[in-house]
Amino acid sequence: MRTCILYIAHSLDGFIAGPDGDLSWLPPPRKEEDYGYHEFIAEVDTVLMGRVTYDFVLQHPPYHYPGTTGFVWSRARAGERDDNVTFTAENPVALVSRLQTEPGRSIWVVGGTAVIHPLMQADLIDEYWLFVVPVVLGHGVPLWPARGRPLRLRPRDVLAYPDGLVRLRYFGGSR
Amino acid sequence: MRTCILYIAHSLDGFIAGPDGDLSWLPPPRKEEDYGYHEFIAEVDTVLMGRVTYDFVLQHPPYHYPGTTGFVWSRARAGERDDNVTFTAENPVALVSRLQTEPGRSIWVVGGTAVIHPLMQADLIDEYWLFVVPVVLGHGVPLWPARGRPLRLRPRDVLAYPDGLVRLRYFGGSR
Numbered sequence: 462m463r464t465c466i467l468y469i470a471h472s473l474d475g476f477i478a479g480p481d482g483d484l485s486w487l488p489p490p491r492k493e494e495d496y497g498y499h500e501f502i503a504e505v506d507t508v509l510m511g512r513v514t515y516d517f518v519l520q521h522p523p524y525h526y527p528g529t530t531g532f533v534w535s536r537a538r539a540g541e542r543d544d545n546v547t548f549t550a551e552n553p554v555a556l557v558s559r560l561q562t563e564p565g566r567s568i569w570v571v572g573g574t575a576v577i578h579p580l581m582q583a584d585l586i587d588e589y590w591l592f593v594v595p596v597v598l599g600h601g602v603p604l605w606p607a608r609g610r611p612l613r614l615r616p617r618d619v620l621a622y623p624d625g626l627v628r629l630r631y632f633g634g635s636r
Numbered sequence: 637m638r639t640c641i642l643y644i645a646h647s648l649d650g651f652i653a654g655p656d657g658d659l660s661w662l663p664p665p666r667k668e669e670d671y672g673y674h675e676f677i678a679e680v681d682t683v684l685m686g687r688v689t690y691d692f693v694l695q696h697p698p699y700h701y702p703g704t705t706g707f708v709w710s711r712a713r714a715g716e717r718d719d720n721v722t723f724t725a726e727n728p729v730a731l732v733s734r735l736q737t738e739p740g741r742s743i744w745v746v747g748g749t750a751v752i753h754p755l756m757q758a759d760l761i762d763e764y765w766l767f768v769v770p771v772v773l774g775h776g777v778p779l780w781p782a783r784g785r786p787l788r789l790r791p792r793d794v795l796a797y798p799d800g801l802v803r804l805r806y807f808g809g810s811r
């Protein structure tokens with residue numbers, strides 16, 4: 462079955478963005494280190510994100526996910542297509558459940574929390590690739606759902622990068 | 637100068653206890669693995685905790701920190717002593733600042749958040765030993781202060797245990 466992967470960076474205190482979506486605390490891209498991105502993206506043929514995340518992506522060209530099938534969850538634009546993605550009103554849980562019955566490679570859940578949280582709570586995220594940035598932000602957009610049901614993950618491996626990022630990988634509870 | 641250390645376990649979503657102080661999600665003690673505790677405690681001669689944490693400790697004998705000098709932050713019992721600790725109304729920032737001018741070994745900040753948060757925010761925690769438990773609790777007692785000022789930590793090392801716990805060690809920003 463196709464693997465649904467959350468590949469995301471977060472602060473030590475669990476934020477994926479600072480206030481107002483601030484991402485300036487993320488490490489700058491470096492030529493000598495891609496945090497396993499190329500290995501990861503080679504296994505991905507589908508990306509899923511929310512409408513706010515997609516707007517952010519469009520504001521930072523070139524398009525990050527060329528060659529992938531893209532879905533953007535948007536009730537307002539449901540049924541539309543652009544050069545990159547299809548907009549859909551199908552909720553993330555139904556969409557991922559359906560995609561996983563179809564042939565294909567991995568599905569990358571890009572964000573944001575409107576997409577991530579229901580998938581976590583439905584235990585549809587098969588793999589967590591979490592990049593822990595050594596900063597405590599204090600506030601922002603939380604990765605984890607507040608008052609969600611407890612979820613036990615299965616550890617896969619840990620990798621420390623020279624710049625202080627740590628990659629924690631887990632399997633979702635359902636696999 | 638004496639090192640002030642936060643040695644603590646937390647869930648993936650950053651809780652040090654579940655609702656109502658629940659700790660049942662922590663891994664059970666195991667003979668074959670002490671998570672570096674004996675090495676750690678050998679360097680500690682002083683423990684600092686809040687009154688609620690101390691009450692919890694007393695409810696789970698034998699006393700966890702024999703042979704250490706203990707301080708419990710409690711306005712109600714300030715000036716009292718018992719067999720283990722001295723109760724003090726001196727706030728954690730003033731107390732740790734003062735202890736660090738005196739000779740001695742490391743100071744362990746045991747908890748809870750009433751003690752941890754002001755020390756974090758004053759950047760008085762020199763070392764973070766964080767044990768990440770592979771569970772998402774959903775709610776509980778947060779390790780990190782909400783709406784605190786941002787804090788950049790300096791990575792030290794990472795250790796993965798066979799049972800899935802990960803120890804992340806950082807130096808505080810001030811050192």
